[in-house]
Amino acid sequence: METTRLFQRCLLLLLLLMGHWVLAQRTPSPAFSVVPLGVKGGLDEGNLSAYLVAPAGSASYVCLDAGTVYSGVEKAIARKVFAGPAGEVIRNNIKAYLISHAHLDHVAGLLLNATDDSPKSIYGLSDCLKIIQNDYFNWRTWPNFGSSGTPPALGKYQLRPLAPNQEKALENTALRVQTFVLSHAKPYQSAAFLIRSQDNYLLYLGDTGADAVEKAPQLRNLWQAIQPLVKAGQLKAIFIETSYANAQPPAQLFGHLTPALLMQEMTALSQLTGAAAVRGLPVVITHMKPTPGNEAAIKKQLTEANSLQLKLIFPEQGKLLQF
Numbered sequence: 001m002e003t004t005r006l007f008q009r010c011l012l013l014l015l016l017l018m019g020h021w022v023l024a025q026r027t028p029s030p031a032f033s034v035v036p037l038g039v040k041g042g043l044d045e046g047n048l049s050a051y052l053v054a055p056a057g058s059a060s061y062v063c064l065d066a067g068t069v070y071s072g073v074e075k076a077i078a079r080k081v082f083a084g085p086a087g088e089v090i091r092n093n094i095k096a097y098l099i100s101h102a103h104l105d106h107v108a109g110l111l112l113n114a115t116d117d118s119p120k121s122i123y124g125l126s127d128c129l130k131i132i133q134n135d136y137f138n139w140r141t142w143p144n145f146g147s148s149g150t151p152p153a154l155g156k157y158q159l160r161p162l163a164p165n166q167e168k169a170l171e172n173t174a175l176r177v178q179t180f181v182l183s184h185a186k187p188y189q190s191a192a193f194l195i196r197s198q199d200n201y202l203l204y205l206g207d208t209g210a211d212a213v214e215k216a217p218q219l220r221n222l223w224q225a226i227q228p229l230v231k232a233g234q235l236k237a238i239f240i241e242t243s244y245a246n247a248q249p250p251a252q253l254f255g256h257l258t259p260a261l262l263m264q265e266m267t268a269l270s271q272l273t274g275a276a277a278v279r280g281l282p283v284v285i286t287h288m289k290p291t292p293g294n295e296a297a298i299k300k301q302l303t304e305a306n307s308l309q310l311k312l313i314f315p316e317q318g319k320l321l322q323f
Contacts (some may be wrong), residue, residue, distance in 0.1 A: 002222055004034055006137025006169040007096060008166075009198045009252075011110045017110055018027045024030060029056065030041075030056040030109055030322035030323060031055065031056055031197055031198075031202075031236050031323060032053060032054070032055065032056055032195075032197060032198035032200065032202050032236055032237070032322065032323045033053070033054050033055070033057075033058070033070075033158045033320060033321075033322055034051055034052065034053050034057050034202075034284075034315075034321040034322070034323065035051070035052040035061070035076050035081055035082075035318070035319070035320055035321075036050070036051050036052075036072070036315040036316065036318065036319065036321070037050035037051065037052060037063070037066075037068055037071075037072025037073060037075075037076070037317065038050040038067045038068055038069075038071075038072050039111070039286060039287075039288075039315045039316065039317055040066030040287070040289070040290045041105065041241065041256075041286075041287035041288055041289045041290070042105055042289050042290070043289070043290050043291065044237065044290050045068070045108070046068055046071040047068055047071070047072070047317050048068040048105045048108065048109070049065045049067040049068075049105060049106050049190075049206075049286060049287055049292075050063055050064070050065050050066045050067050050068050050069055050072055050106075051063070051065065051204065051239065051315075052064075052093075053175070053195055053202060053204075053284075054081065054173070054175075055173075055174050055175065056322060057195040058173075058174065059093055059212075060093065060095050060168055060173045060174070061093050061094055061095060061173075062095060062096045062097070062171060062173055062175060062195070063094050063096070063097045063098070063314075064079075064093070064098050064100070064109075064193060064195075064204045064239075064310075065098070065099060065100055065106040065107075065206060066097050066099065066106065066107055066108075066110035067104075067105045067106050067107065067108055067109055068088060068108070068109045068317075069094075069109030069110065069112075070086055070109065070112070070113055071109075071114050072092065072109070072318060073086040073089045073090060073318075074086050074318075075317045075318025076089075076318040076319075077089070077116075078172075078318060079264055079317075079318045079319055079320070081318065081319075081320045084317070085280065086115055086319065090113055090116070090117060090118075091116070091117060091118040092118070092320070093118060093172050094117075094120070095170070095171065096120050096121045096122070096123060096172065096173065097110055097120070097122045097139075097173060098124065098126055098170075098171050098177060098193050098204075099122060099123070099124040099129075099132070099191075100124070100128070100182075100190045100191040100193070100205075100206020100207065100208050101124075101128050101135075101188075101189065101190040101191065101207060101309060102124075102128050102131035102132050102135070102183060102202075104251070106206065106255065107132065107136070107166055108208075110122070111136055111142055114142070114143070114145045114157070115143075117156065119156050119157070119158075120157065120158075120171075120172075121142075121156075121157065121158045121159075121160050121170075121171050121176065122157050122158070122159050122160065122202065123160050123161075123162050123168075123170070124159075124161070124162060124191065125161065125162060125164070125179065125181065125189060125191050126161040127189055128189070128191065129159040129161055130197065130199060130268060132146070132159065133146045133148060133149045133159055134149060137149055137150075137157075143159050146159055149285045152215070162177065162179040162181055162191075163293045164180060164181050165178065165179070165180065165225075165278070166178065166179075169197070172258070173250075174197060176195070176196045176200075176267060177186055177193050177194065177195055177196070177223055178193075178194040178196070179191050179192070179193055179194075179223065180192040180193075180194065180207060180218070180221065180222045181218055182206060182207070182208040182218050182219070183208065183209055183214040183216040183218045183255065183256030184206070184208055184255035184278060185209060185253075185254050186209070186215065186255075188255065190206035190207045190255075190316045191206050192203075192204065192205040192206065192208070192222055194225075199234055199279070200234055200235050200236055201229050201234050202235070202237050202239070202240065202323060203222075203226060203237070203238045203240075204239040205222075205238070205239060205240045205241065205286075206241075206285060207241055207243075207255060208240075208241065208255065208256075208257065209253060209255040209256060209257065209261075210257055210262075210264060210265060211265070211268075212251060212261075212264070213250055214255070214263065219265050219268070220268065221280065222270055223265075223268055223269040224239045224272065226269075227269065227272040227273045230269070230273045230277050230281065231246045231273050231274070231277045235281070235315075236323035237281075237282040237283070237284055237321075237323040238281065238282070238283050238284065239284040239286050240257070240262065240265075240283060240284070240285070240286065241257055241285075241286045241287035241288075242256075242257050242258065242259055242262050242285050242286075242287070242298050242302065243256035243287050243288060243290060244255060244256055244257075244258050244289060244291050244294065244298075245258060245259065245294055245297035245298050245301060246258045246259055246260045246297075247295075247297075247302055256287070258298075258301075259276055259301035259305055260301070260305065262285075263268045263302070263303070263305045263306070263307075263308070266278065266283070266308055266310060267308065270308055275308065278308055278309075278310060279308065280309065280310070280311050281309075281310055281311060282310075282311045282313055282323055283311065283312055283313065284312045284313045284314075284321070285298070285299075285302065285312060285313065285314050285315075286287075286313055286315070296305040299314060
């Protein structure tokens, strides 16, 4: 009798182990590690748009926008994401910056940390880089850490223009980027960055208005470009802003999205891919304005409108995300 019971227990344990093994084979390993250094869309100077991205298992990150850098790294150190100190993480682990547009809430951290940073590249659309060089790195607003413009040019940063729709390798990383033009209160531009690691992709959008409001096809063009990746399961996440709750008047959106407009755009994507392809797709909500009640309203409205069954993620400063 005891032998039979022992055999049954061993058989049960073997079945459990086999079940865990099968589950592990079906659960793909993460392709990307993302560390949000700042997640809000204004007001909170210590928590503005910036996201570190690296291939999973790598310590070589690119920084997508740079509204807050040092404070965000400190939060990540407190959460045991990095060992620290913060200055060393910024100098050694951030290999390049990708800037969607040159508004201060997307570049302030880059500017303020430039003095203690290590030499590296800043990537962006040509117009964005011209603003950084001419309006910031000019010895009036800030020292010229660029490699041209008002002398003396200190040459700490190489400003490298990205051509729309063309893929480019990012120096000192295993990542590549393809850039798309966005409309941010027409005629002003922002950018979306499609980051590739081997055969896996992550899409980050800077500030953007909806096509219907901006009277421009920029998001439609972006959805057309990424729809094969969504259908193939290669796009691991979309980072996209939702700055205001639905009560914000259209004339006061200033090139931003609301929950209703975001879901309209996600519906446009799903019409290209089929509804099944976007079901469970991680959509990370960025750039919420932290005015009283706004963030809670955005989360509630997005959750209630999520008929596509997207995997909505509300990032926290310094908390590691993996996709």
